[in-house]
Amino acid sequence: MALKERVERLTQTKAWYGELPVESLYTAGIAGERFFRTLKDNGEFSGTKCKCCGIVYVPGRIFCERCFAPLEEWLTVASYGTLESWTVVYVGLDGSRLAEPIIVGLIRLDGASTVLVHRLGEVTPDTLSIGMKFTAVLKPKTKREGAITDILYFKPV
Amino acid sequence: MGRRVAIVGVGMTKFVRRAQETGQELAYHAAKMALDSCGLHLGQVDGVVLGSAPDSFDGVHMKGEYLSPGAGAWGKPYMRCFVGGATGVFSVINGWYYVASGLFDTCLVVCEEKMSSFQPHAQAAFLTIFDHTTERPLKPNLLWIFALEMNRYMSTYGLRKEDIALVAVKNKNNALDHPCAQIADKVTVEEILKSEVLAWPVQRLDVSPVSDGATAVVLANETVARRVTDKPVWIEGVGWALDTAYWTNRDLCYPRYVEEAARMAYKMAGVTDPRHQIHVAEPYDPFDYKELHHMEGLLLCGKGEAPQLTVDGVTRRDGELPVCPSGGLLGVGNPISAAGLMKVAELFWQLRGEAGKRQIARKAKRGIAQAWGDLMQVGAVVVVGI
Amino acid sequence: MNKEKKIEFPGTGLSDADFKEGRVLTTRWKVDARYTWDAGVAIGRYLEGIKKGVILGVRCYKCGRTMVPPRIFCEWCFRNIDEWVELKDTGTVNTFSLCYVTWDVKRIKEPQIPAVIEIDGASPGMGIMHLLGEVDPQKVHIGMRVKAVWRPAGEREGAITDILYWKPLEK
Numbered sequence: 001m002a003l004k005e006r007v008e009r010l011t012q013t014k015a016w017y018g019e020l021p022v023e024s025l026y027t028a029g030i031a032g033e034r035f036f037r038t039l040k041d042n043g044e045f046s047g048t049k050c051k052c053c054g055i056v057y058v059p060g061r062i063f064c065e066r067c068f069a070p071l072e073e074w075l076t077v078a079s080y081g082t083l084e085s086w087t088v089v090y091v092g093l094d095g096s097r098l099a100e101p102i103i104v105g106l107i108r109l110d111g112a113s114t115v116l117v118h119r120l121g122e123v124t125p126d127t128l129s130i131g132m133k134f135t136a137v138l139k140p141k142t143k144r145e146g147a148i149t150d151i152l153y154f155k156p157v
Numbered sequence: 158m159g160r161r162v163a164i165v166g167v168g169m170t171k172f173v174r175r176a177q178e179t180g181q182e183l184a185y186h187a188a189k190m191a192l193d194s195c196g197l198h199l200g201q202v203d204g205v206v207l208g209s210a211p212d213s214f215d216g217v218h219m220k221g222e223y224l225s226p227g228a229g230a231w232g233k234p235y236m237r238c239f240v241g242g243a244t245g246v247f248s249v250i251n252g253w254y255y256v257a258s259g260l261f262d263t264c265l266v267v268c269e270e271k272m273s274s275f276q277p278h279a280q281a282a283f284l285t286i287f288d289h290t291t292e293r294p295l296k297p298n299l300l301w302i303f304a305l306e307m308n309r310y311m312s313t314y315g316l317r318k319e320d321i322a323l324v325a326v327k328n329k330n331n332a333l334d335h336p337c338a339q340i341a342d343k344v345t346v347e348e349i350l351k352s353e354v355l356a357w358p359v360q361r362l363d364v365s366p367v368s369d370g371a372t373a374v375v376l377a378n379e380t381v382a383r384r385v386t387d388k389p390v391w392i393e394g395v396g397w398a399l400d401t402a403y404w405t406n407r408d409l410c411y412p413r414y415v416e417e418a419a420r421m422a423y424k425m426a427g428v429t430d431p432r433h434q435i436h437v438a439e440p441y442d443p444f445d446y447k448e449l450h451h452m453e454g455l456l457l458c459g460k461g462e463a464p465q466l467t468v469d470g471v472t473r474r475d476g477e478l479p480v481c482p483s484g485g486l487l488g489v490g491n492p493i494s495a496a497g498l499m500k501v502a503e504l505f506w507q508l509r510g511e512a513g514k515r516q517i518a519r520k521a522k523r524g525i526a527q528a529w530g531d532l533m534q535v536g537a538v539v540v541v542g543i
Numbered sequence: 544m545n546k547e548k549k550i551e552f553p554g555t556g557l558s559d560a561d562f563k564e565g566r567v568l569t570t571r572w573k574v575d576a577r578y579t580w581d582a583g584v585a586i587g588r589y590l591e592g593i594k595k596g597v598i599l600g601v602r603c604y605k606c607g608r609t610m611v612p613p614r615i616f617c618e619w620c621f622r623n624i625d626e627w628v629e630l631k632d633t634g635t636v637n638t639f640s641l642c643y644v645t646w647d648v649k650r651i652k653e654p655q656i657p658a659v660i661e662i663d664g665a666s667p668g669m670g671i672m673h674l675l676g677e678v679d680p681q682k683v684h685i686g687m688r689v690k691a692v693w694r695p696a697g698e699r700e701g702a703i704t705d706i707l708y709w710k711p712l713e714k
Binding site for chain 2 (some may be wrong): 015017021022023024025026027028029030031032035061062063065066067068070102
């Protein structure tokens, strides 16, 4: 496992060990606040549409990155969509073998121009194909906290 | 020296301790405002320069890539530059280069910082700017190097803290008239001298805050500039230089790298007598003594003389050489790169007579903005004029 | 004369309470960033010297400087250094601070005294950053002569902290 290898034979005088003590607290932002509140409270996926470019961004944004128009028109898109790509992940962040592989997919929700990356569940890799329909499985409403993890995974329709 | 380059539009967000907006959203607001201010749309931008300080503040690695949509970089040539605190002014130099060279006709320059993301305090991020083997084990903090530099500066020239504190009084007071200001205040020298000692001689009110915010400027060549505005602010000279990263090997009493950067910019601008040919200055002021240190490096006065100019009121908005009429980092706030670029924005407004309540009393045709960074060794200077 | 355009500047400031009371959605993340930094050729040798209680410097014959911390090249002349030399463990305070705040912004009662110390035997102005100790903070001054206080030989680990601090040289 190349990822796990650490340089072990250094003497104390030749190396210095340390950490970068970085911890971050991110705000969801103006658009993110609305997207995640809607997900938390209504279990719905909301986006913004650019009238100039016709793109529907999900999650919604306050601006169109292509034409820089401010986006104020919010709409709700479906909580199901099409699998655009997928992969099966066998190793964790530190390079160690996962007990259970994770399936990750790109889902284009019906009504959205953009894709979401999330986990796929209730499905095995050998049955996956691009173009399949998937739908979101959310945490129960009382457990939702307004985060991307309020979506547990997407499962085949 | 290449083609003429003008600043034709500026935009900025409020500087706040914690913004609800994401970094992308802050960048967008500033960039959009800058484009709107000169009637250009994104399609008319040839390239984008982004300035942003260490990734660890926002907590986003490859911050340039993350911020790109908000900076207006979709589908465009896009360059991120970073020289620590000097980034804000250095980003303008980067943008200037692309337009002066003829590569682009227009260039959008965007600077963003969201320091509030760092927990519990952005100060800790600075630990890792010190050498990991010979300095970090001593658990240094950023205040050390400022305090060490300030002490050396004061001792070399026999300066008094109460004279230096006047810079904080002036800048925080100037910022009362800045609609984006974070810590504008009417403070007195006495309050500053009584404020908490952080790292002597640095006290709480000698220091600028940590901030969130974004600033953007639009650069254009002469043809575009004349079309979109009747008051282009020309970039007359640019300069940058750095000293050795072995910061304990040089005398901290004088920023030689700032002088070198200034000389480069003055030469390009045809400025031979900066004390008379520079009418307004926005030197970098993360700490009150830094404004003075940098005025000296910019050759706006002799070594050790800047405090006296402040005492004499020369650097007030109604003085002969207004310095930091914006309110500076000490008053408006210090979202690192965005704060440096705010200084350029201030010169834009001042030279065009659009600074409102902050408008300086004297007639000004030429100004200088300067920012400083890395481990006390980078100077970036831009001379602008009308 | 002053045409201040009436612009609404964007930006939404939040208070501590907005976070504490959950009025805005947030995500918290701690980066697991552990490193093994190589000391490198020059600093590796510097630390070996320190483990033995010796401060090493390097000399460039072209500019004549004796430098510390040591490096394998002279950054002025941009050539290899010519010689390693033993410096003294005494020096002069170039500048100092009395610091009441730790690196992570915790307040402390007794100040730490970081200083740049010019090392005897190196060229003038050649200093390292370290701490002062065994001294009344109010008596520290620029130009003060100091001497390294070493960790006992058996306890040294080849780190800059093998020098505990620098104390005033007795007259």
